[in-house]
Amino acid sequence: MMAMKMPALPFSKMKHVCVAVLVALTFITPSSAIWPEKNPAEAVRNFYAWYVHEVANGSRPLEKERQEMRKFVTDRLLNRIDKMPKGPGGLDGDFFLNAQEIDPEWGRNIAVSNYYVGRTMSKLGVILTGRKLGDRQFEVKMLFQEGTWKIDEVKSSD
Numbered sequence: 001m002m003a004m005k006m007p008a009l010p011f012s013k014m015k016h017v018c019v020a021v022l023v024a025l026t027f028i029t030p031s032s033a034i035w036p037e038k039n040p041a042e043a044v045r046n047f048y049a050w051y052v053h054e055v056a057n058g059s060r061p062l063e064k065e066r067q068e069m070r071k072f073v074t075d076r077l078l079n080r081i082d083k084m085p086k087g088p089g090g091l092d093g094d095f096f097l098n099a100q101e102i103d104p105e106w107g108r109n110i111a112v113s114n115y116y117v118g119r120t121m122s123k124l125g126v127i128l129t130g131r132k133l134g135d136r137q138f139e140v141k142m143l144f145q146e147g148t149w150k151i152d153e154v155k156s157s158d
Contacts, residue, residue: 040122040142041112043149047072048128051096052107062095074143074152098138098156103130120144 050072054061061069062081069078081095093100106128113125121143128136141153 038149040117040124040144040149041114043072044124044126044140044142044151045110045112047151048096048110048126049107052102052104052128055094055097056102056104056107071148072151074145074150077152077154096151096154097128098136099133101133103128103133105130105132106136115139122149 050068051061054065059065062078066078084095094102097106109129111127111129115123115125121141124140124142126138126140128138130136137157139155139157140151142149143152144150
């Protein structure tokens with residue numbers, strides 16, 4: 001059996017084919033917002049960017065977007081928030097932002113530092129920076145559950 005020789009592609013055409021394949025892979029690869037986070041700092045950053053945007057636009061994610069919240073937050077923390085007394089003397093403002101008003105810049109200016117990163121639990125420092133209402137600082141405990149990092153505890157440093 002004789003092997004047929006394929007005509008060789010010139011180098012420049014091969015380069016264009018490779019670039020086209022890479023571009024196509026980039027567009028068909030699902031975005032990181034859909035896939036579970038493998039990095040706790042990136043997970044908390046994605047949460048606060050999404051959460052601040054939703055709240056600033058009048059949405060109430062804790063009440064109206066529970067399925068989306070479960071992608072970022074443990075069921076244990078959501079249940080704890082649900083059971084907290086609301087109003088003066090209880091939860092008086094937004095649990096995740098420790099504020100009654102929202103600075104939209106908080107969702108764009110998110111600094112994260114790793115206090116401790118383990119295989120199943122991490123503690124992170126989070127600072128949300130805004131010009132209108134100043135900074136918000138938190139210690140966030142993350143747990144690795146269901147193949148992704150989720151927020152399990154938020155302590156305000158204010």
